[in-house]
Amino acid sequence: MLIDVHAHFYHDRSPRADWRERNASRLSAGEKIGISVHVASILGSWGRTSPIYFPSPADLEYGNSALLALQREHPARIRGYVTVNPNYTAHALTEIGRCLGAGMIGIKLAASRRADDPLLDPICERARERAVPILHHIWQHRSRDWPGQEASDAVELVALARRHPAVSFVLAHIGGGGDWQHSLAVLREVPNVWVDLSGSGVDGGMLESCVEAVGVERLLWGADLTLDTAWAKLRYLERLLDRDDLERVKWKNAARIFPRGAFPPD
Amino acid sequence: MRIDVSAFLGAYPYRRVPGTSPDALRRAMERVAIDAAWVSHLPSVFWRDPVAGNAWLYETAAVEPRFKPVPAVHPGLSGWEGVLGAAADHRAPAVRCDPTYYGLDPVGAEMRVLAAACSAARLPLLLAVRLEDGRQRHPHDRAPELPAAAVRALLRSDDDVRLIVTHADRAFVEEVHFGSTPEAAARVWWDISWIWGPPEDHLETLLHTIGVERFVFGTGQPLRLPETSVAKLDLLDVTPAAREAIESGNASRVQAG
Numbered sequence: 001m002l003i004d005v006h007a008h009f010y011h012d013r014s015p016r017a018d019w020r021e022r023n024a025s026r027l028s029a030g031e032k033i034g035i036s037v038h039v040a041s042i043l044g045s046w047g048r049t050s051p052i053y054f055p056s057p058a059d060l061e062y063g064n065s066a067l068l069a070l071q072r073e074h075p076a077r078i079r080g081y082v083t084v085n086p087n088y089t090a091h092a093l094t095e096i097g098r099c100l101g102a103g104m105i106g107i108k109l110a111a112s113r114r115a116d117d118p119l120l121d122p123i124c125e126r127a128r129e130r131a132v133p134i135l136h137h138i139w140q141h142r143s144r145d146w147p148g149q150e151a152s153d154a155v156e157l158v159a160l161a162r163r164h165p166a167v168s169f170v171l172a173h174i175g176g177g178g179d180w181q182h183s184l185a186v187l188r189e190v191p192n193v194w195v196d197l198s199g200s201g202v203d204g205g206m207l208e209s210c211v212e213a214v215g216v217e218r219l220l221w222g223a224d225l226t227l228d229t230a231w232a233k234l235r236y237l238e239r240l241l242d243r244d245d246l247e248r249v250k251w252k253n254a255a256r257i258f259p260r261g262a263f264p265p266d
Numbered sequence: 267m268r269i270d271v272s273a274f275l276g277a278y279p280y281r282r283v284p285g286t287s288p289d290a291l292r293r294a295m296e297r298v299a300i301d302a303a304w305v306s307h308l309p310s311v312f313w314r315d316p317v318a319g320n321a322w323l324y325e326t327a328a329v330e331p332r333f334k335p336v337p338a339v340h341p342g343l344s345g346w347e348g349v350l351g352a353a354a355d356h357r358a359p360a361v362r363c364d365p366t367y368y369g370l371d372p373v374g375a376e377m378r379v380l381a382a383a384c385s386a387a388r389l390p391l392l393l394a395v396r397l398e399d400g401r402q403r404h405p406h407d408r409a410p411e412l413p414a415a416a417v418r419a420l421l422r423s424d425d426d427v428r429l430i431v432t433h434a435d436r437a438f439v440e441e442v443h444f445g446s447t448p449e450a451a452a453r454v455w456w457d458i459s460w461i462w463g464p465p466e467d468h469l470e471t472l473l474h475t476i477g478v479e480r481f482v483f484g485t486g487q488p489l490r491l492p493e494t495s496v497a498k499l500d501l502l503d504v505t506p507a508a509r510e511a512i513e514s515g516n517a518s519r520v521q522a523g
Contacts, residue, residue, distance in 0.1 A: 025464045200462065225466065226466070235497065
């Protein structure tokens with residue numbers, strides 16, 4: 001069993017004419033790698049009619065519905081995070097209810113609002129009630145504001161996680177750019193934050209540092225935009241970890257934080 | 267046969283990187299079935315005189331036949347021409363220059379003279395676009411990335427210069443390839459380490475649009491996991507001949523001149 005906790009798909013109202021090919025490529029490469037389940041999100045219209053990281057309510061509904069359709073089309077292979085924009089609290093809570101009710105298994109927060117902002121609290125409370133994890137987009141050490149997103153770093157996610165100790169948070173793509181050492185340093189003592197290993201970054205020493213900082217119990221395998229780097233990290237982990245620990249990173253840790261029955265039985 | 271055209275030995279100044287010793291590189295090569303590695307001396311990229319690392323590099327490569335030394339050359343320092351002669355004496359497959367780390371204009375007179383000299387010596391010149399993701403570099407690591415314009419300019423500066431460019435992404439490769447004449451574009455080879463695989467499929471696209479013959483296997487290890495470049499190839503649907511060309515054939519042809 002291998003669970004990718006950080007996948008994305010596209011749809012017909014995204015800016016990309018090749019959206020079908022990209023979706024098909026992810027599934028095809030996933031078969032080569034041996035991915036059992038892609039846990040995915042769609043960030044609104046991917047910038048076509050509202051910004052990727054500040055998606056409008058209408059675009060969120062369309063993207064989430066497109067993901068639900070993909071989940072129905074590939075019931076054994078695709079699961080969904082419901083993506084919401086915390087600036088629209090009522091809409092976010094309604095959308096969470098709609099999509100979790102339709103079979104999604106987590107919540108995706110990107111960069112519409114800083115992670116430690118109080119506007120995220122009602123969403124976290126809903127996550128606690130529904131016992132689903134929150135995957136939060138993170139810039140590993142945000143040393144300045146970046147255009148197009150109100151990005152958060154691990155310090156801000158940790159502040160949120162401390163306010164909601166009963167919620168499982170996934171720090172997105174430790175290899176996705178920025179100073180991952182900065183993130184790992186603040187995660188050590190925060191047991192309800194898991195580290196998603198995805199991202200194009202394949203730095204020598206990064207995986208060892210992740211294991212050392214949070215232990216294998218809090219590592220989750222994922223790909224994000226580059227399945228080649230994800231496969232490389234998996235191959236490296238196969239040498240670095242013993243069999244039991246490897247299984248934890250491949251799927252057992254994910255099975256612990258997602259709702260019971262979210263994945264096929266191993 | 268798998269040849270890694272972009273491997274390093276020695277410590278990196280900006281973070282702790284495991285596996286920088288010759289023994290560790292040997293083990294990593296065995297782990298991912300790399301038969302030969304073109305090795306550069308990593309610390310000297312940051313030295314005022316990067317050539318000072320070449321002697322150690324030659325000594326190290328002399329006792330490990332799987333290591334092929336790629337010595338550094340700084341065309342702004344007196345006596346740099348001697349590096350090319352020594353490289354030939356040591357059967358180096360290429361020489362490397364990191365102009366932005368040396369404080370040189372990557373399209374300046376020194377680099378054009380170096381390109382001409384490498385051409386005359388029939389030595390490929392290896393250039394890295396970057397060593398790390400720009401988003402994670404140390405606050406003091408401020409050398410600019412190699413611009414695509416510099417590669418185009420160097421290709422135009424000499425009719426016979428041959429370049430091997432590592433750590434380039436799809437946009438960089440396309441800009442140089444389609445911004446050059448076919449003759450010039452046929453004198454540059456790209457390592458695959460920084461080109462994305464699925465689902466974006468940048469590498470697959472480039473193999474179709476630019477051609478298998480332009481790509482070589484490189485990893486950037488130990489700064490990066492060498493498994494990445496192998497995974498990129500394993501995710502491609504290419505013929506055994508095309509894969510052989512990327513993994514070793516093209517690099518061998520560049521080296522042979």
